Amino acid sequence: MPPLPFTRTAIIGAGLMGSSLARALAETRQSATVALYDHSPEVRAQAMALGLGEVTDSLAATVTGADLVVLAAPVGAFEAIATGIAMHLARGAIVTDMGSVKSAAIAAIAPHLPANALFIPAHPIAGTEQSGPEAGFASLFHGRWQILTPLEDPRPEYQAAIARLACLWEALGSKVEIMDPRRHDLVLAITSHLPHLIAFNIVATAADLETVTDSEVVKYSAAGFRDFTRIAASDPIMWRDVFLNNREAVLEMLGRFNEDLAALARAIRWGDGEALEQAFARARGVRRRIIEAGEDSPAPNFGRDREKG
Amino acid sequence: MPPLPFTRTAIIGAGLMGSSLARALAETRQSATVALYDHSPEVRAQAMALGLGEVTDSLAATVTGADLVVLAAPVGAFEAIATGIAMHLARGAIVTDMGSVKSAAIAAIAPHLPANALFIPAHPIAGTEQSGPEAGFASLFHGRWQILTPLEDPRPEYQAAIARLACLWEALGSKVEIMDPRRHDLVLAITSHLPHLIAFNIVATAADLETVTDSEVVKYSAAGFRDFTRIAASDPIMWRDVFLNNREAVLEMLGRFNEDLAALARAIRWGDGEALEQAFARARGVRRRIIEAGEDSPAPNFGRDREKG
Numbered sequence: 001m002p003p004l005p006f007t008r009t010a011i012i013g014a015g016l017m018g019s020s021l022a023r024a025l026a027e028t029r030q031s032a033t034v035a036l037y038d039h040s041p042e043v044r045a046q047a048m049a050l051g052l053g054e055v056t057d058s059l060a061a062t063v064t065g066a067d068l069v070v071l072a073a074p075v076g077a078f079e080a081i082a083t084g085i086a087m088h089l090a091r092g093a094i095v096t097d098m099g100s101v102k103s104a105a106i107a108a109i110a111p112h113l114p115a116n117a118l119f120i121p122a123h124p125i126a127g128t129e130q131s132g133p134e135a136g137f138a139s140l141f142h143g144r145w146q147i148l149t150p151l152e153d154p155r156p157e158y159q160a161a162i163a164r165l166a167c168l169w170e171a172l173g174s175k176v177e178i179m180d181p182r183r184h185d186l187v188l189a190i191t192s193h194l195p196h197l198i199a200f201n202i203v204a205t206a207a208d209l210e211t212v213t214d215s216e217v218v219k220y221s222a223a224g225f226r227d228f229t230r231i232a233a234s235d236p237i238m239w240r241d242v243f244l245n246n247r248e249a250v251l252e253m254l255g256r257f258n259e260d261l262a263a264l265a266r267a268i269r270w271g272d273g274e275a276l277e278q279a280f281a282r283a284r285g286v287r288r289r290i291i292e293a294g295e296d297s298p299a300p301n302f303g304r305d306r307e308k309g
Numbered sequence: 310m311p312p313l314p315f316t317r318t319a320i321i322g323a324g325l326m327g328s329s330l331a332r333a334l335a336e337t338r339q340s341a342t343v344a345l346y347d348h349s350p351e352v353r354a355q356a357m358a359l360g361l362g363e364v365t366d367s368l369a370a371t372v373t374g375a376d377l378v379v380l381a382a383p384v385g386a387f388e389a390i391a392t393g394i395a396m397h398l399a400r401g402a403i404v405t406d407m408g409s410v411k412s413a414a415i416a417a418i419a420p421h422l423p424a425n426a427l428f429i430p431a432h433p434i435a436g437t438e439q440s441g442p443e444a445g446f447a448s449l450f451h452g453r454w455q456i457l458t459p460l461e462d463p464r465p466e467y468q469a470a471i472a473r474l475a476c477l478w479e480a481l482g483s484k485v486e487i488m489d490p491r492r493h494d495l496v497l498a499i500t501s502h503l504p505h506l507i508a509f510n511i512v513a514t515a516a517d518l519e520t521v522t523d524s525e526v527v528k529y530s531a532a533g534f535r536d537f538t539r540i541a542a543s544d545p546i547m548w549r550d551v552f553l554n555n556r557e558a559v560l561e562m563l564g565r566f567n568e569d570l571a572a573l574a575r576a577i578r579w580g581d582g583e584a585l586e587q588a589f590a591r592a593r594g595v596r597r598r599i600i601e602a603g604e605d606s607p608a609p610n611f612g613r614d615r616e617k618g
Contacts, residue, residue: 076582125532129596145529187525190515192532198507199533201573203592205566206499216496217595218602220454223434223501224508226599227536233596236589243577243585254574257514258567264510265563268552273385276552280545283512286526287438287542290535293527 005168006031010066012059012081014038014047015235016127017098018072019136022052024172027138037062038133039077046133059084066090068168071097071109076241078108086112094161095119100188100238102149102181104245110151118161121149121181123188124174129233142173149181189249193242194257197250199231200239314477315340319375321368321390323347323356324544325436326407327381328445331361333481336447346371347442348386355442368393375399377477380406380418385550387414391421403470404428409497409547411458411490413554419460427470430458430490432497433483438542451482458490498558502551503566506559508540509548 009031011018018036025031034053038044048055056062063069063085071081078099089095095117099105102121113119126144128135146169150162166176179187206217206225221229243250267275290296318340320327327345334340343362347353357364365371372378372394380390387408398404404426408414411430422428435453437444455478459471475485488496515526515534530538552559576584599605 125529144531147529187521187529188532190518190521191526191529191534194514195511195533195537197573198511198537198570200589200592201570202504202507202566203595204588205503205562205569207591207595208569209499209562209565211561212496212499214595214598215602217500218598218604220434220456220496220500221599221604222453223497224504224540225500226605227540228504228507229592229596229599231533231536232589232592234589236586236593239589240582240585244580244582247577247580250577251574252520253514253518254570256518257511258570260514260517261507261510261563261567264506265560268556268559271553271556273549273553276549277545279513280509280541280543280548282516283509283538283541284545286512286516286523287538289523289527290530290538293524295527295530296535 004029004032005164005171006068008033008035008066009068009070010035010037010062011053011070011072012037012062012085013071013073013077013098014043014052014055014133015072016131016133016135017124017140018070019047019050019052019133020126020138020140021070021072021098021136021172022047023136023138024141026053028171030168030171031068035062035066039073043133050133052133052136060088063088063093064090067093068165069093069095071095071099074235074238074241075099075101075105075108075245076237078105079112082109082112086114086117089114089117091116092157093117094165096122096165098122098124100192100242101246102147102184104185106149106151106181118158119151120162120165121151122165122169123147123149123184124169125192126174127234129230131235131238139173141169144174146174146176147179147184148176149179149184185246186249189246189253193246193250194253196231196234196239197243197254198257199228202228203232313338313341314473314480315377317342317344317375318377318379319344319346319371320362320379320381321346321371321394322380322382322386323352323361323364323442324381325440325442325444326433326449327379328356328359328361328442329435329447329449330379330381330407330445330481331356332445332447333450335362337480339477339480340377344371344375348382352442359442361442361445369397372397372402373399376402377474378402378404380404380408383544383547383550384408384410384414384417384554385546387417388421391418395421395423395426398423398426400425401466402426403474405431405474407431407433409501409551410555411456411493413494415458415460415490427467428460429471429474430460431474431478432456432458432493433478434501435483436543438539440544440547448482450478453483455483455485456488456493457485458488458493494555495558498555498562502555502559503562505540505543505548506552506563507566508537511537512541
């Protein structure tokens with residue numbers, strides 16, 4: 001049997017993402033030991049009960065001796081975690097994260113790590129609207145993109161670490177992509193952050209209406225609204241931190257969205273059917289390209305959702 | 310074997326909805342004959358090739374002798390269809406429709422029908438983002454709401470016709486609800502029309518960006534955007550007609566949506582994490598109520614989508 005790729009992986013944050021990673025590492029035998037820490041005692045207890053790995057009571061205990069450290073917490077917690085682990089990191093440890101914004105993650109983490117740590121920011125384009133250690137599952141990363149946004153660090157050991165981390169994610173079933181962190185934040189602002197903001201917003205709007213009751217909204221939600229509620233059920237803390245940490249790109253995309261929406265509203269008000277039809281017809285083309293590109297596979301948790309439904 | 314509930318059902322419009330109804334009627338033996346007409350010769354040829362029923366070349370030929378007439382065309386075509394069928398309708402025929410807006414459907418259809426016709430406006434909360442006769446399937450209405458918005462017509466034969474139509478839809482697997490047409494249009498404006506408008510809009514915004522390429526949008530669409538593209542792939546003509554014919558309710562809901570979105574944008578700009586977190590956390594409650602109400606079953610075409618993907 002070949003040696004296990006990592007000796008000890010420390011996962012900080014045992015929610016959906018961290019617990020899925022722990023399960024995936026165990027299933028694929030990519031790490032001899034998996035240690036988990038979560039700032040919440042309740043989550044730690046759940047992680048222990050689920051047998052996700054060695055659950056520790058401190059950041060220090062988790063990362064000590066780890067050759068791979070993964071920050072799987074909301075972005076807003078990154079700076080405190082980086083500060084907390086810095087002096088306990090093994091020499092040459094690879095440090096990575098699963099944050100949805102990358103420039104802010106780098107700014108929060110990089111300055112606090114020792115020079116010999118090999119920090120490779122990363123973002124798995126995977127997830128569900130569920131949260132917590134019980135929501136995780138080993139196949140979460142199967143067939144999903146894993147975006148690495150490495151620092152500009154020419155050291156051979158850093159370049160080797162990138163290759164090693166890419167191999168790990170491929171072993172977990174992901175497709176790995178290297179991207180500039182600023183570009184990542186711009187692309188994800190339109191493909192992820194703005195869609196979530198819009199979904200959160202329309203659900204709140206619906207809930208606040210005086211003219212339509214909540215039970216009517218729930219009852220007829222299958223007509224389109226329901227799909228938004230699924231997206232809007234995602235973790236509020238995680239998303240708060242995404243918006244606070246990718247502010248400029250999100251507000252830029254939102255500005256464009258608002259301009260376009262104002263034009264549609266005007267077309268509706270003035271009965272300009274041609275403008276509406278043209279705008280709507282274009283949207284079909286984007287859908288077709290997604291299907292053609294094979295990016296339309298259903299979320300791996302689909303069956304799970306259905307069981308709960 | 311009991312007598313078939315209807316002798317001849319005339320379906321006008323052989324797209325996703327009309328062709329699904331034809332299939333459902335055949336499968337459940339609810340109509341001895343099913344006749345279809347579509348204004349497009351190409352769609353008529355497809356309907357004939359698919360063996361959906363008796364495909365006719367004129368409105369007159371389709372509705373002649375029919376005891377049930379179903380308008381399954383975009384709302385914008387209703388007035389012309391009503392005018393075209395009026396003088397060919399059998400005495401006491403039930404006329405219904407599948408339009409997504411009801412006040413405008415009534416205004417377009419009711420004035421043109423003969424006094425002895427029994428017009429019962431209806432809206433099945435069912436559909437997929439596909440269009441055309443090949444996209445239809447018999448189980449489209451299974452477990453879905455069928456909203457009837459009857460006129461204020463105290464005649465016993467009208468009340469009997471409502472009961473008969475409700476029975477038919479129940480036989481096709483739908484849950485039937487009676488609603489006031491204006492209320493329907495208000496409720497659907499928030500549960501269906503606004504979500505579609507928002508989805509159409511964000512897809513158009515993404516396609517128009519200069520800073521992010523189309524291929525990047527497609528590649529990382531799984532992060533949230535993809536769900537919007539599915540909704541936005543719906544039939545452009547049908548949706549054009551929905552917005553043109555439910556203008557006031559849609560613009561009212563859009564106004565509320567815009568207010569709420571402006572507040573979220575402001576919270577992002579000024580770093581008000583608490584406001585964001587509170588808004589996002591509330592959205593989870595709506596999702597939970599949808600799941601609890603059993604309104605979260607996946608669309609019946611889910612497997613079909615996956616095959617195409």
